[in-house]
Amino acid sequence: MYINLSDLKEIGGRKQVSLELEFHDLEFVNREIEIEKPIELELEIFNTTDSFVIEGKLKAELILSCSRCLQKYSSPIELNISEDVLKSEMEDEEELYLDEIVVDNIILSLPMKPLCSDSCKGICPECGQNLNEAECDCEIEILDPRLAKLKDFYNEDE
Template sequence: MSVEIIELNKGKSFKKEVSFIYNKDTISYDGEDISFVRPIAVSGDISSSGDVITLIAKVETELELTCSRCLEKFNYPLNLNLNEKFSFDEEIEDENIIILNNDNLDITEVVENSIILTLPMKKLCSEDCKGLCQNCGTNLNNQNCDCDKDIIDPRLAKLKQLFSDD
């Protein structure tokens, strides 16, 4: 959704309610396509005070992520609060203010960037996810495997001798 902010550019105090729902199929992040399970719902206000335009909004959606440990897909509900500041004045020295170069503010772009920024670094289907077996690739959440767990990297084999009980 794009908001025309010509009247906000004139330095007048102004407030406008923003509420919309839109569909997005996927979003690319870190070489991975992340799917949306539910539409993105945005509600809040856009206001102007002096040269600064403020967007305060709540964003709700649900994503389908891939677990970093077991590689299974899982749903990740996302509720985030936006508080973004914009200005047309390029001489403002506040690093938290985004400089605008036209009279339209694309809120969907701001929302999608915020969604990407709030994604967890390590995406886990659950805190106690066991992951995959390093040898056979079995998902250890679903079944156990018979692989030897004491396989040691040959470069570190001498260290094992230091800690042996013999």
């Protein structure tokens, strides 16, 4: 989406923009990120000599996949935007292209390991049961192979 800047020609001028951006889902390093509702933007744009400075807030509701239980969950975000768009890098000084700014800011805000909740118990590595929903009867023994050998060694020794 473009913001029309034809009314912001004067250096030192500023303009308030509030808009909703209907966004397609993002794909980022093989992670699909769904965006549920239109993204809300409240921005202020300043015209400086070399650039347009954009400051304000972005609100969105993302659907992420939990890295432990793999369930999708909704994650509302609210970000502060602070960008400096160089005029020399704009195709047209009367049009400000917003999509890149929005996508970059959302991607930067993503958690490395998204969790549906801090106490998420994940899934059982044996049967795949979501342990947040029910327990399973698997006995999970995580044995380090090096320790297993040591154990045999001591057992033989006895």
